[in-house]
Amino acid sequence: MSATRETKAATEPVIEVRELCNRFGDHIVHENLELDLLGGEILGVVGGSGTGKTVLLRSIVGLITPASGHIRVFDQDLTQLPAMARSRIEQRFGVLFQGGALFTSLNLQENIAVPLIEHAGLKRPEAEKLARMKLALTGLSPEAAVKYPSELSGGMVKRASLARALALDPEILFLDEPTAGLDPIGAAAFDRLIVTLRDALGLTVFLVTHDLDTLYSTCDRVAVLSQRRVLVADTLETVATMEDEWIQDYFNGPRGRAASYAFMDHSQIRNQE
Numbered sequence: 001m002s003a004t005r006e007t008k009a010a011t012e013p014v015i016e017v018r019e020l021c022n023r024f025g026d027h028i029v030h031e032n033l034e035l036d037l038l039g040g041e042i043l044g045v046v047g048g049s050g051t052g053k054t055v056l057l058r059s060i061v062g063l064i065t066p067a068s069g070h071i072r073v074f075d076q077d078l079t080q081l082p083a084m085a086r087s088r089i090e091q092r093f094g095v096l097f098q099g100g101a102l103f104t105s106l107n108l109q110e111n112i113a114v115p116l117i118e119h120a121g122l123k124r125p126e127a128e129k130l131a132r133m134k135l136a137l138t139g140l141s142p143e144a145a146v147k148y149p150s151e152l153s154g155g156m157v158k159r160a161s162l163a164r165a166l167a168l169d170p171e172i173l174f175l176d177e178p179t180a181g182l183d184p185i186g187a188a189a190f191d192r193l194i195v196t197l198r199d200a201l202g203l204t205v206f207l208v209t210h211d212l213d214t215l216y217s218t219c220d221r222v223a224v225l226s227q228r229r230v231l232v233a234d235t236l237e238t239v240a241t242m243e244d245e246w247i248q249d250y251f252n253g254p255r256g257r258a259a260s261y262a263f264m265d266h267s268q269i270r271n272q273e
């Protein structure tokens, strides 16, 4: 856990994934995968390329139907629910996809107004007013609200996409590689924004990332995907000491050590010197 911010105690699981199997033809991605997401936590999901992090996220949010297994959210098994009931639960999710997935033909406030009109039944002027508030929440100015995605920097696109993910006041936020493509300063600012929003809005966050700085600066726990399952889900300190080749290369290779050192508090650094 980062020494730079206070840990908010995670409580009961809000998502329980059990015996999850996903396959594409002969290619088995997950086999009896088990994972809990605890209320109020930021859970980092890491693993080598192709280990199925995005497939796991997409299975939970309902974009992939698993071959078998159970995904219990707020004590209801999504794999057993009729479509309407499932959709009601999914409306409590906000998702930031890789690349942002904004509509290129709409400006930012129109983009964020779409879910407010479609799912919350708001009229366009109210929806766009609320959209501007959501944009402000993610640090974007009123001037940015009338810009089109092509007119924005990568960091602004990420913030706007986050504003859209927050449009319907979700309880659980899913982020797929939120800092990919951002420069280190933009990425660090985005990391801080995630923690601030989690604390201010009481969110629970499922965060897929390769970014070690993001893990150290935001996550309460880390889940490592390997060999078609979750190898371990625990605090960074515990995970980083596990005797597993990928974990050791990732957390204790040069980049991992640099990230860990950067987020240690100074007394820990002094004790090591």
Ligand SMILES: Nc1ncnc2c1ncn2[C@@H]1O[C@H](COP(=O)(O)OP(=O)(O)OP(=O)(O)O)[C@@H](O)[C@H]1O
Pocket: 024, 029, 047, 048, 049, 050, 051, 052, 053, 054, 055, 056
């Ligand atoms: N729609 C699909 N059809 C066929 N195979 C798929 C599909 N979606 C994902 N896969 C395969 O499932 C595996 C896991 O993909 P996934 O995108 O979840 O990996 P990942 O861990 O998120 O990787 P990365 O870190 O590179 O983004 C990959 O081998 C991928 O090719």
